[in-house]
Amino acid sequence: MTITESSTELAAEYAANGFVLVKGLLSKEEAAAHRETSHRLLARLNRDDDPTWAAARDMSMAPTSLQHLHDAQFYDAAFSRLLVDPRFTDVAAAVMGVENVQLHHTKLFVKPPENGSPFPLHQDYPFFPHRDHRVGAAIFHFDDAPVEKGCVRILPGSHKAGPREHDPAGSFHLPDVPFESAVPQPAEAGDVLFFTYLTVHGSGVNVSNEPRTTWLVQYRDPADPPTVKTHDHSLGQGMMLRGVDPTGRSGV
Template sequence: MTEAEMVSFYQEHGYLLVKGLISAEEARAYRDECHAVLARLRPSDPTWGSARRIAGGATELRHCHDAQFYSAAFARLMLDPRFTDVAAALMGSENVQLHHTKIFVKPAEKGSPFPMHQDAAHFPHTRHTVGAAIFHFDDAPEEKGCVRVVPGSHRDGPLPHVEEGGWHLPPSRWPLAEAVPIEARAGDVLFLGYLTVHGSGVNRSGEARTTLLVQYRDPEDRPAGDVHRSRGQGMMLRGIDPTAA
């Protein structure tokens, strides 16, 4: 797929899966690094209450914010032109600025789901350039709780979310099961606009699902409120910050 085709697909559907952006060997090394980082940290489970209701029982999620502060491997990956060039093209900006990072591991057999939501509800911006890159460090078939999207939903703009049990869209109107599953292989990267409605299912497989999320923006796209600060926010991943005083 050419760059123009990628941009066209992203603009129409609100997401783009780039196959093999990093090699399977690199993905395995990053997977090991994710699990090593989490093993050194105090366990933290951010599973939403609404997610447990969807799962119908106890589930578990391992995660860590600001991954680049725990391992230089993730700092190198955030600056990799294979990633930043795609992010820049999809935003239509030469400049790519970091918003935040997260490691997510859905443990085998009971990995927590995420109800359908827009990232924009958590950190709204004025120009809506914010995007996410989800790096898959092992295979993510549907049975492992892969990401599910509603293609074209970004064109509806910001939607009202339900605060109870998390910050998500009403499940009756936005059922997880009706969203399109985006199955991925180790080394694939899923790019999502922050207005694109998405969620993910329960990992019912015998293996963990390991991903790194890198959320980014055009530096000229300012936050609409003082929310969701992170230690690394504002770091330039590509280009310059034209707003710097």
């Protein structure tokens, strides 16, 4: 899908497949600027924590690594502006079928070249379950993400089965779902992948000679309450990205 497609078409594809890849939501120049900002920010903070899942280490013959940062919008205003960009928030509202869009949390990821860590197949649901499942994610691609860079893989239509049993000892991954059954979703710089938190997804190892840079934004309908209080450490949770919060909960 392209950003010129109607909201009805985007919502229909999202409902059928559990995801939609919107091509060119950002220009190549914008994506390049955000990529530079991302790498500069990570270099300045110089953090050495590696969020690679334990289960991911079985997906590669060699040790892998991953760089990340929660809440990048609290470190650089470029991310704050992107959070409320109507090109993003209008699609998020359309695919959820709501008027109001509320922030849950964000994560910046860089998969280093040659051994960038994969993510086993999983749903986002068990990490922050909500009553009505009106929770989604958007992955902004700041550089090209072909298959060899460990692009996102998705099991189309998997959201229709609802919540699945996950392995809590393995970072809530789905050990009984073959990784090869998920369809690669290669993307270009500026593309944004939207999917529901019930959609089974993961990503492969970056075996290319370039990093893969993405920004994950998790959002929700503010009228859909969480069933478990979790992820409440995320800065800015409850911030309205589009519309209003009719509940007055402010993210609680």
